Amino acid sequence: MVKAKIRLSFLIIFFVLIYLPGKSQTIVGDGALRIDSTYKKAPNDKASALINYAKNFLGVPYRYGGTTPSGFDCSGFINYVFRNFGFSLVRTSYGLAELGQTVAISEIQPGDLMFFKGSNVRSSSIGHVALVVEVANGDIRFIHSAGSSVRIDSFRKSRYYIQRYVKTKRLDYGGN
Numbered sequence: 001m002v003k004a005k006i007r008l009s010f011l012i013i014f015f016v017l018i019y020l021p022g023k024s025q026t027i028v029g030d031g032a033l034r035i036d037s038t039y040k041k042a043p044n045d046k047a048s049a050l051i052n053y054a055k056n057f058l059g060v061p062y063r064y065g066g067t068t069p070s071g072f073d074c075s076g077f078i079n080y081v082f083r084n085f086g087f088s089l090v091r092t093s094y095g096l097a098e099l100g101q102t103v104a105i106s107e108i109q110p111g112d113l114m115f116f117k118g119s120n121v122r123s124s125s126i127g128h129v130a131l132v133v134e135v136a137n138g139d140i141r142f143i144h145s146a147g148s149s150v151r152i153d154s155f156r157k158s159r160y161y162i163q164r165y166v167k168t169k170r171l172d173y174g175g176n
Contacts, residue, residue, distance in 0.1 A: 040109045040135040046085065046173040047111030051133045054081045054143050060150045074129050077145040078113065081131070087171075094126040100169035108135055108168050114142055114155070116164040126166055 042048040054077075063071025067080060075093045082089050090096055097115045108114070110132050118127020130144035133152060140155040155161055 039137075042110040044173055050081060050085055050173070051110055051131065051143075053084055054131055054133070054150075055152075057081070057150045058143070058152065060145070062145050062148055062150075066145070072145040072150060074145050077150060078129050078131060093129040096129050097126045097167065097169060100171040103168050103170050105140075105165075105168060108132055108140055109170075110134060111170070111173065113169050113171065114140070115166045115169065116161055117166060118164075121163050128164070132168075 042051060057069060057072070057077065057080075060069050060077075061071045062073065063076075064073050065076070066072045067076035069080070072080065075091060075096060078096060079089050079091060089099065093115065096113060100113070103109075103112060112132045114130045114132060115126045116128040116130070117123050117125065120127075128144070128146065130142035130146075130153075132140055133143050134141040138156060141152055142155065143150065143152045145151075146153075153161065155165075
């Protein structure tokens, strides 16, 4: 009964905060997450090209340990996309989470990597990675290999990812 009330309270607060007008939104998850509601473009041409290339793989099936267009897991997908642009990255999501500069959720921009806990929300370790493709209207949209295929999801609309969010990292794409 108590858990049901907590869940209901969480959902009510979540939806109220999402639809409040203003420059930024607050989303309740493992802490207060503030997302800028202004539209953000990719920081440079390389980041834009990387995002556009990643979108070519929408619908490719999810495959545990997969690293090719016949099937990707989350880090296999990120590695494959980045490798096309000359980047050699570590293979695992928790290894990728050690690269780059940590950025606040309010500062996320297209091209950043978002990291999440795996299926166990109580875990403290990184288990999933996604590439930010759009930041607009108080939402972050990211592409990743999860569930059954490579897909784009909305952070704001996903209770699953909100409660598993750990951090965001920004890699140096080397300018334009």
